[in-house]
Amino acid sequence: MTSEQWGRVDDDGTVYVKTADGERAVGQYPEGSAEEALAFFTNRFDQLAFEVEQLERRVHATKSSPEEATEAVKIVRAKVVEANAVGDLAALAARLDALTPVIATQREARRAERAARAEQTREQKEAVVREAERLAESNDWRNGANRLRELLEQWKALPRIDRASDDALWRRFSTARTAYTRRRKAHFAELNEKREGARVIKERLVVEAEALADSTDWGPTAGQYRDLMRQWKAAGPAPKDIDDALWKRFRAAQDVFFGARDAASAAMDAEFAENAEVKDRLLAQAQELLPRLEAGDLDGVKRDFREIAARWDEAGKVPRARIRDLENGIRRVEQAIKAAEDEQWRKSDPEKSARADDMINKLESAIAQVEADLDAARAAGDTRRITSLEENLESRRQFLEMARRASADFS
Template sequence: MTSHEWGRVAEDGTVFVRTAEGERSVGQYPAGTPEEALRFFTERYAALEFEVGLLEQRIRSGVLSPEEAVASVRTVREQVVGANAVGDLDALATRLDALAPVIEQQREARRAERAARAAESRVEKERIVAEAEGLAEGTDWRNGANRLRELLDTWKALPRLDRASDDALWRRFSTARTTYTRRRKAHFAEQQERREGARAVKERLVREAEELATSTDWGPTAGAYRDLMREWKAAGPAPRDVDEALWKRFRTAQDTFFGARDAANARVDEEFAANAVVKEQLLVEAEQLVPVTDLDAARRAFRDIAERWDAAGKVPRERMRELEGRLRRVEQAIRGVEEEQWRRSDPEKSARADEMVTKLESAIEKVEADLARARAAGDARRVQELEENLASRQAFLEMARRTSSEFSG
């Protein structure tokens, strides 16, 4: 018999292992020596010991989840307990038992981590729901749909909550998305309907504009184009491609008409250029009447100039304001002199001014008489009052006389 610290080999080649529960057979090795038999079964133990060490390393590093770790420990334990190997199998089992607290600690840590992630997920999902509900009530039709898709992707990446909470928040989020989508579709359907209505209106306006393009009734037709333009703006946008094509036709019709009108006006202005020369000469005569020194002569001369002015005919449109303005200033200067003369010779005002002079003179005579009596009586206070009254009335009399002289002058 050959013996080993953890086992022995019997004479018949049977190999035994020693454990805390006693000795048990692990197999036979009849083909070799007892030393070779022990080496064979201790190498099996070494393989088991290596596997236990590797499992310890993986569990302590956190590579395995607690559930995976428990299953792995169970599997290796079964291998150790019934192992056909020679070595300290009890020590290996003890090392495996020592992993239980480590696994439980990791389980608690993961549970706390999941709780923290769930709390963060709840906050984030509630924020997502609130933003989605805000978008559902808003009118950001351009960016809202893209934003809701981004929120959905964010939602999918977040950990689930407990079933009831997660389902409740999802229903709110889903309802918000549905509400937004329904309102967005209704908006664009309504917008499309308005655009189609605008298309019909603008097609009619284009036809009318094209019918007017060859008109030579310049004034009324220009007004008609202004009315068409107001209608065009009020109609709103048609579908983009249609709107651009219709606008091009509308502008072409406008340009055709106004181009013809401008050409016609240019020809007319050329014909009227000689009339402007005549009126410039008449203005030289008219402006020599100012300042007015002889009103009657100025009136007669201006009437003659005005008759010749009318007879001279039309002038180019760009000269009308300038020439008419210069003539109007001469007319206003003559009229101003007429009004001033009338104001100065107004009979009613002149009579009122003369009446005021007479009344003041009569009142001054009475005050002078009262003043003479007060002086004779030696009444100093009364004398002072009357002297002040007399001075005031004399000042008013002087003003009244000047006013009367203006009307009589």
């Protein structure tokens, strides 16, 4: 389309634009030709068209908010409608009107996006609140306070949601933090009270331990130290710096006593070393008695062992490290002799021997009666009774043989 299709110039230089409502004067251009006048006002139209095109690009690229875009369309449309320019102004206005549903769609998309972000924020804040409430009921005194501070920073970094929901979640979060802080303070107050009580007890135990450090009553004093140690453990921890200092004093007192006891024991062990050598020889002699037990020389072994035992007692104490193996060795010989005595008694027990003899007598009488009954059955030709009596007789003879062997063990 040419500019003449959308406008004209009259004889006095007035320029008109053609619209659907008729012609409208847009200005005068008296100093030039009609072509120059139309070109001047057509250029104004081109500038408006360029502005509309730029606005379309911005709207479609969503570089402005829907509100900003709506305002920009309104402003540019007003320029187009009232423009002193020559061109298809209605087409420009229609292009601007076509942006309205585009902006409406963008507005809905942004509204949905905001709602999604708000819902995501709500979920994040609810997660923060739930964790805070879980911590409020826990006893994680070491990490709980730090974690609640981290949760507070997370809360601050999140955007606000609708006022009612945001305030309700914040009240839950704040209540959880307050509850945890109160419980934590109560816990440490109770802990401090217990530690103070432990300090008093341990100070007393240290004084008692230091009073015993120079004792030479080795056995009873060692028992007292063990009792003090049980009380120390039962007292629980005192404040750390105090606890460490008291333990150093307690341990130092123990070390003094047990060091002195070990030194005394070492001196005694050196003194008793010769006694151990004597007992080594006596143990070897006692062990040489064992083969004689198997040969049946119980009385001789007992006599010789009594002599060895007497010399054993006379030998005296031995170093502590040797006590167990020497005592175990002599005890094994003693137990072997006792076992041999028990076996001999079992075989010679008069009550058992009498019972065995009585059993033999009863069995012999019963066998004699069965033999008499068997002779009578044979004379009568009673085959069934003969078979029964023969089986009975054989069984009783076997029992008799067993009873005679048992009796021989007691003879």
